[in-house]
Amino acid sequence: xxxxxxxxxxxxxxxxxxxxxxxxxxxxxxxxxxxxxxxxxxxxxxxxxxxxxxxxxxxxxxxxxxxxxxxxxxxxxxxxxxxxxxxxxxxxxxxxxxxxxxxxxxxxxxxxxx
Amino acid sequence: xxxxxxxxxxxxxxxxxxxxxxxxxxxxxxxxxxxxxxxxxxxxxxxxxxxxxxxxxxxxxxxxxxxxxxxxxxxxxxxxxxxxxxxxxxxxxxxxxxxxxxxxxxxxx
Numbered sequence: 629x630x631x632x633x634x635x636x637x638x639x640x641x642x643x644x645x646x647x648x649x650x651x652x653x654x655x656x657x658x659x660x661x662x663x664x665x666x667x668x669x670x671x672x673x674x675x676x677x678x679x680x681x682x683x684x685x686x687x688x689x690x691x692x693x694x695x696x697x698x699x700x701x702x703x704x705x706x707x708x709x710x711x712x713x714x715x716x717x718x719x720x721x722x723x724x725x726x727x728x729x730x731x732x733x734x735x736x737x738x739x740x741x742x
Numbered sequence: 743x744x745x746x747x748x749x750x751x752x753x754x755x756x757x758x759x760x761x762x763x764x765x766x767x768x769x770x771x772x773x774x775x776x777x778x779x780x781x782x783x784x785x786x787x788x789x790x791x792x793x794x795x796x797x798x799x800x801x802x803x804x805x806x807x808x809x810x811x812x813x814x815x816x817x818x819x820x821x822x823x824x825x826x827x828x829x830x831x832x833x834x835x836x837x838x839x840x841x842x843x844x845x846x847x848x849x850x851x
Contacts, residue, residue, distance in 0.1 A: 687838070731775065
């Protein structure tokens with residue numbers, strides 16, 4: 629593994645189903661992030677974690693939850709998917725949270741909720 | 743929150759031409775990054791440049807933090823430069839990157 633991996637690459641999900649998007653980084657970065665990308669709206673922050681054991685809400689957190697049990701993994705869960713959650717999801721990481729650290733992005737997960 | 747505006751929204755170039763992409767932001771920033779999103783959707787880090795000037799091959803970037811703008815220069819463009827270029831900034835202490843809407847670049851052979 630080099631950098632950030634995300635799984636699955638793409639997924640079609642029925643509305644109402646539960647889904648967990650996985651994100652793993654091997655750079656020993658303290659901070660991790662989840663963004664969603666929608667046409668015309670750009671990328672928006674869903675949740676973030678500045679260090680293992682802590683999480684915070686971003687710009688569009690409703691309908692999503694995260695956990696950060698260790699440094700490397702930052703899963704994003706949709707408890708009951710809705711069509712408006714159709715999007716491309718990007719996981720990112722940086723050396724640490726706080727001010728001014730460069731963020732690196734994973735390859736993305738394309739999710740379609742039908 | 744901070745506003746990020748990129749211009750122009752779309753750009754079509756002939757291979758070999760030069761171009762300048764602009765990013766304006768509404769407040770002081772701790773972080774400014776330029777990304778290239780390729781046709782496969784991958785976000786590639788181009789520059790981490792909260793201030794000053796950097797160069798990497800045919801690409802260079804300048805951020806004038808006091809005037810709240812950044813410029814990305816592409817010289818001798820190639821078809822592989824096609825894609826969407828995003829500017830993203832971080833203001834305050836919450837690590838949240840705010841993205842511009844992007845500039846879609848098409849380089850024609």
